[in-house]
Amino acid sequence: MRRQLVIACAGAGKSERIINEAISNYRQKKRSLILTYTDCNQKQIIKRISKALGAVPGEIAVKGWFTFLLEDMIRPYQSHILENRVAGLNFNETDPHKRSGYTIKGRSEKHSSGKYNHMHFVTDPGHKAHSTYLSKLACRIAEESKVTRKQGRRTIKFGSAAERLEEIYDTVFIDEVQDLVGWDFEVLKSLSASESLDITCVGDFRQTIYQTANAQKHPKTNSDKRARFKELGFTEVSMNFSRRSVLEICEFSDLIHEGSGYPPTGSKVALPSISEENAKHIGVFAVNPKHFRAYQEYFNPTILRHSINSGVQYCVGREAFNFGQAKGMTFARTLILPTEPQMMFLRGNRAPLESGTTDKAVNAFYVASTRAQYSVAFLIDGLVSVKGVTMWTP
């Protein structure tokens, strides 16, 4: 039973690592379950496995985290809590039990009789599970369906779902593990009770932008999460060589989380093989808005922005992605339209970027800065004081 937490820098090829291990499992006739958080990542993984093997074999299952909760953690044993089959998912933007700040009546987890209240977990009518409470439901079912088993000299308690999973799979891989929060960790704990399952979690806490649930349960911050992994017996392994970006970009992006204890990122990118005349344009740059058109014409970078409303005048008619969207993507060159706090950072003031209650703003900046292979440019007026950033003039 291996418990591994792989912490990777951006572009380290962490999905690749999962895919390679799953394929080698497959060759040894072992079954793997690969869990991802985003749809996009799931498609990527399926695509890459298909490339390698022709198609995804029955021995490798690729599922989204919600689908996994629904199909493997909830439905098989839901009868302990819910009578009717959970029909599907109800995606919540916010807490479904709150309306304009007030808690809606009749939504508590249990009735006064001590019985579970289905309204806490599913919609009625419809019987779709609230995404916010999905992992909580999975944990409650695991508690209610516990079986005891002798394991060596110890007697351990086991959720039926974990027992079923270890009968089906040899290894569970969880990609983008940085996005799990709160109750998700309880699910992980329930899986960890199995001695025969290998569990490998892969993630980069510097890239947490989404969260799988917006509930209030801890752990929420990166350091809490890493501590929780440790408690569950995971050993940390780091992957700190970027296979996407040149060293200049890696060094710049390391500055964003400076002081959080991440090892310095190296680069495994061979220097540009691009045979263009501007091949020498390598590294991180600051571009004055008045030179936008010229820079755009020279290098044709992909534009990265905070949201669809930012810098509309620059984006119209050009390829542009929001920071969140760009996660997992690779471009040759990027031009970032920085937010106000990001500009402050570039001018030497970290505080505004780090002022939020979550790491979201810092992480979004990290994601944006690590998309490019050869050059990152910031569209910014005035002087830039962060080291490694060169002013560009036509």
Next chain:
Amino acid sequence: MRVDKIFVKNFKKIRQQEFDFNPDINIIVGDNESGKSTILEAIELCLNLRHRGKPISTVLSSDLFNAEAVQDFLSSPKDQSSFPEILIEAYLDEGSDLKGTNNSKGLNCPGLYVRICFDPDLSAAYLNYSKNLGGITSLPIEFYKVEWYAFSWEKLTPYNKLITCLFVDPTTLHPSQGARRYISDILDTALAKEDKTLLNTSYRQLKKNFDSEPNVVKVNSDLDKSNDITVKNLEFSIESSPQTSWENNLQLTLDRVPFSQIGKGEQHQVQMKLALWRKSNAANVVMIEEPEIHLSHMNLVKLVKFIEDKHKGQQIFITTHSSYVLNKLSFEKICLQGENYKRLHEVDKGTVKTLKRFPGFDTLRVVLSPKVILVEGPSEELILKKLYLDKWKRLPEEDGIDIIVVRGIGFKNYLNIALHLGNSVHVIKDNDGDWSKNIDGWMAPYKGYSAIKIFSPRDDKIFSLEPAFVDANANSQKELDGFAKIVLSTVTYKDYDKGGVADRKSFIINWFSGKDTGGKKVDSAMRMFETNQDFKAPSYINEALDFA
């Protein structure tokens, strides 16, 4: 992967019943109309979502519902909640992907179920319908839906269900309707994926070759030479319909004779053997309905041998009316369907072995008759029938009493079967001069089974049937002479007709036990059967005939 048991509710013959199965061979026997085929159909429906090979959605009708359940519905208020539902659950031995507690027993095990129930999405429509139509006289099947789930509550598709059955049903094998579908069924289940792909590509290649055939090219080039009809290139070409239809354009041939043209018996055998011939791992469960149909005894022997040899790794279900099939395939594999369902997997191994060696014995009679009288020889059978006929003016069979001559395999093997069945068995047996040893001691192993009773003269001197009859008819010389006239030939009667009652009694008894005793017994039994004269029966015989 095997089916450990199924639970069936409201499906055809079955109101609500559970059936457990053997992992290898299951021989389902039962009287006509007892629901043997229903068991196979239930398995097919649950595992393949098909009924007799056709997708259930295309053949859904009220006939699939248990008649009693439909009657209950029709006499109910007919509200949404009184709709009867069909539920078939298959509990499997492995396959954790299908595991969960979503079954009627709440068991945490792998399995799947099909449920045909009122569709709540249509409740508003039903409300309208029932208002407008005052009296509903049949089950409104239009308001039903079919659900197909694993016990993990994952929706099932033909691809994720992991277990497949093949239903070989000789009775519906008819060239006019089934041959095409049936061929594609065989291709589907009997061929490995690679073989199927090979056939498919070769077939498409064949189409292509046709187009480049010189004669075809010539016809095509002459077709609209001067482009009068169209400016485009007009050509004949083989229809390129969707690639799945290639199966429909193939046929099986035997010595180049199309499958549909060969004899029924041969069709049959080929069909069953192909199902069992596992080139692919496609079918885990093979079901064969009445394999004896259309087959001569010799071909049945060959087929049964084939089943015995080839079933390894598959779970087989067979319905049969043939004792040969069940004796040969192992008697302990019987699943008896009647008022109750019962497996005979605990039958004595020695008995199973004996029946395999002597597969000709009509064991099904013991299994299926509610009342059985076991006798030693044909003379007993004749005399019992005569006595019954005289008393009730009809034959015992008509009252469900089967008189079976045990002969070769002996009483014990029959009794070893009967003690698992619980049907009433009366044994008529000679005491052979030692009642306490041959009757009382002999019966000891069956003492606990109230359904098994033995009947024999208590008096050691009355050692077999004939002395018992002599004794019963010797209250006066007149009576004895009357009896002697019935059982003895005219020539023998002359030798008999001297001395007192005691001499006359011993004459008959000695005559029976002398030379050619078997022949004499049968001859006199025939005479007893045919006579119009009255004679008395010993009391133990009368008791044996009484099943009250």
